[in-house]
Amino acid sequence: MTRPEAIAGVSGVDLAGRTVLVTGATSGVGRETALALARMGARVFVHGRDREAGRAVATALDDLGADPVFFRADFANPESPVDLAAAVGEHTDRLDVLVNNAGAYVDEPRRSDGVELTFRVNHLAPFALTRALSESGAFAEGARVVTVASAVHPRADAGDLSREAVTSVGDYDGLQAYARSKLANVLFTRELARREPDLRANCCHPGLVPGSGLWRDASLPIRAGVGLLSVLPAPVLERVADSPRSAAATSVFLAAGEYAESGAYFSDCEPTTPSPAARDDELAGALWELSEDLAA
Ligand SMILES: NC(=O)c1ccc[n+]([C@@H]2O[C@H](COP(=O)([O-])OP(=O)(O)OC[C@H]3O[C@@H](n4cnc5c(N)ncnc54)[C@H](OP(=O)(O)O)[C@@H]3O)[C@@H](O)[C@H]2O)c1
DSSP, rough: OOHHHHHHTTOOOOOOOOEEEOOOOOOOHHHHHHHHHHTTTTTEEEEEEHHHHHHHHHHHHTTTTOOOOOEEOOOOTTHHHHHHHHHHHTTOOOOEEEEOOOOOOOOOOOEEETTEEEIOOOOOIIHHHHHHHTTTTTTTEEEEEEEOOOOOOOGGGGGGGGGHHHHHHTOOHHHHHHHHHHHHHHHHHHHHHHOOTTTTEEEEEEEOOSGGGGGGSOOHHHHHHHHHHHTOOOHHHHHHHHHHHHHTHHHHOOOSSSOOOOSEEEEETEOOOOGGGGGGGHHHHHHHHHHHHHOO
């Protein structure tokens, strides 16, 4: 199966001497992103919730000479991103790439410290982690921040990002909550690029990945739809969906490739226009302020 770095056209890039952190690297797209960056020579730090899965990916990275460190943190806990940044800071003050990949689909209405859980895990955690790393001086000059969003983001709009909407779980809809969190990823990237011109901040849609762990907590109809995709014959499946490996290509491209953009949304390793709401600078600014208030 073709490697993500080959799909992204960056196999020849040498990342020796570079340090990267990939969140949510214990499975799916994040695991494949971490392995690809290790094959390219980077030192790779990985994050996840599960110690066993963390040990497994760290062993695979060690075999590639990536000198890995596994950090455990559950992003449902509001303090965990800041604790993670502090732990990473004990190992490096020169982080070249942060890949905000960890993400969850939450089917049940749940809140964490007064905030809807999907928004907490998928948006507030990368927001707080990125800011804590930046404020502590852990980023190298010109560091790249890659945030894994989704093509589902156009399902959400400004109304989904009000304080009331992100703190309540009345009339909960898992897909809408997921879409809102992914719209927040795109707006966060846009505002981060504006506020921190020394960073290169971009986000991406990885592809549709029925074989990742994302869908395990989805509703029965969604799991059934994803399950149906998985039984399609390989040549058909390849046309409509991605493997975790091929889906890592755009993250790998943004981590290692040549491009000029910051604040952009990419798909298939190309800049792509996101939804109108995702291009709303006023909304991006308002979301930043709300996120500062809700993050911890
Ligand atoms: N799959 C798709 O079709 C698709 C499409 C568009 C975008 N995406 C995005 O791609 C990214 C990777 O997803 P994936 O498809 O590779 O799914 P995955 O296999 O479920 O991987 C998600 C990763 O995030 C971690 N994670 C989940 N909840 C967490 C929490 N509360 N605290 C800390 N870590 C947590 C998971 O750890 P555990 O193993 O402990 O759960 C896992 O390492 C996500 O941001 C997702 O939204 C996926």
